[in-house]
Amino acid sequence: MSGEGHRPLLHNMSAPPKTVVKYSGLAEQNESGTSGELRLKSSKPVLNGQPVRFVLQPKFVGQGPEKILRLLKIELSKHFSTSESQLIDLINQCADSLPLPEGCAVIAADISHEVIWPDTLSALAILSKCTDSIWLRSKSPSLVSIRNKNSVSLLVPHLFTKHFYEVKNEPIKQNFRLFS
């Protein structure tokens, strides 16, 4: 954080001095040398929780439900009228199985964010149920939304992160009812 104000003698006397205020997070007070600038700087962003990144492999991006199922090597089931309803069912099952809170903040994905669940269905379960600011487990999946983005990060509160690594290596798909 910096607290340098305007210079009383050097500014143009015909106009009030201008000051640039900046903020990018709380940090130790940091005097800036730039004239007329007040700056609150942080070298490393502090997040309120653990960011977890979900990435959809490029071959799935922009694909329709039928193609996605085919890429997942899942046959179209007789129990579903369309491939879309089958994919939505799989997404919902996957969302239910993820050890996340019922709702999480969505933040901009960053390469430094850990990918704990790299599988496609987990990525679909997050991408199809999130807006720009929030992921909700109970939200109906929107297959349209996964056409435009391939990665997102959730900010998971610390209270919910302790179970992450217990289930991290489990092949989540095996728990699903795979109709074939």
Next chain:
Amino acid sequence: MKKTDNISLPTNSGLFERLGVIGFASIEAPLLAALATDSPLLLIGPHGTAKSLLLNRTAEALGLNFRHYNASLLNFDDLVGFPLPSQDGTLQYVKTPAAIWGAGAVIFDEISRCRPDIQNKLFPIIHERKVQGLKLEGLQYRWAAMNPPSKDDDDAGYLGSEPIDTALADRFPFVLEMPAWDTFSKAQQLAVIQSEDLPVEELSALNLKQAITRTKTLLAATDEGFKEGASAYVHAISSLLAQAGLDLSPRRCAMLYRACLSVNAAATAINPDVSVTDAVLLALRSSLPHRALGVVVPEIKLLSAHKEAMHLIKLAANDPLKVILCTKDPVEKIRLSISAPSITKSAFSQVIADALSQLPLGAREAAVVHLFETGAVGRLNAAIASQAGDVYKDIAVATHFSETIHASNSRFQTWNRVKSLLAGLNPRLPRHHLQANALASLFAQQKLVTPEDATKASEYFVQTDKALRLA
């Protein structure tokens, strides 16, 4: 209490219309209830809305020996006569024809324009039918009328018509606003224009007396279930109105309970098909003293509190939603809602949205943080959750902003305060990062207008964060 979908009120009974007072159907039931229970009645309305006419015609129809006083011109001697020491040392009053002694009904017109000392002397007459400690035998009805009080910020009020004393207003179980001229039908307006000052017809007077008797009978026969429902309603509505800034005194709560019973009986006497919900709403409207105090009761607040109270009385006594909705403090409401997983998503969303909207800047941000940290945000419906997400995003992750401000701009002063508040925070403490981000985000959104706003927001954040986390 049973709720019906019918929201129509008895509008065609015409008890008072037959007395020559037109357009009063909407307040007929509370008027009748006041008459059946001998309760003090205060009418509030602009000039020319037939307040005095209504009271005079009613007294005439009931064959009452009544006195009509203009309280703004009243001297106490006019009320009691001239004091005269008697031979035994007591004080006797020389009773003039205009004195209050022997009256069956009194009307204090323009009560809001009378001097405070006279108002104080009217108090025991209205409250306990006594004057100078002496019982006014035979005095059955105590009525008063006033123009809407003037308020600095209200052009609708009358100059010289002052809000009446709170304690005096609380002695009127029924405080009725007169129906406005523009709510009259054209036929009613024409009837008013063409009306003549004819004596009250015998049959019309008999109708009114019979309606009063019928109301008394129905009131006496009120079943225990209704009484229980009415008391639960009053309990709930008093909490809900308090949340809306409309406090009711314990006396007023008791009055409101009795008004629920008597207005329901009166409404049923007028129209046996009247819905309980509507009768209770009418009782509520007729029992609030705020207008006499110069406080406007927003219709939307009244209706939503009524609806909520009717909903609450149907819930089981141990239903957590009942406790939550009756809680005044929005932070406590949020805390209770989060700790009650049994309440439905829709109820939870409504409670949280209402509570967040009541919170000041800083407190709201802390509450949103708590919703996310507990995972409770997932219990909200998508629209509310999304709004919470928009707020949380800038708190959980620092907002990056840059702005050029002129040093002469008041915003610069606010920024200096924000800067000083942030300088007092410890970057090693995670909660301080949230507090800093919340402040910076509020500043960036131009929600902090003055330096005091920044200080308050910072304090509210800390208080609310503590209240929610440590509870």
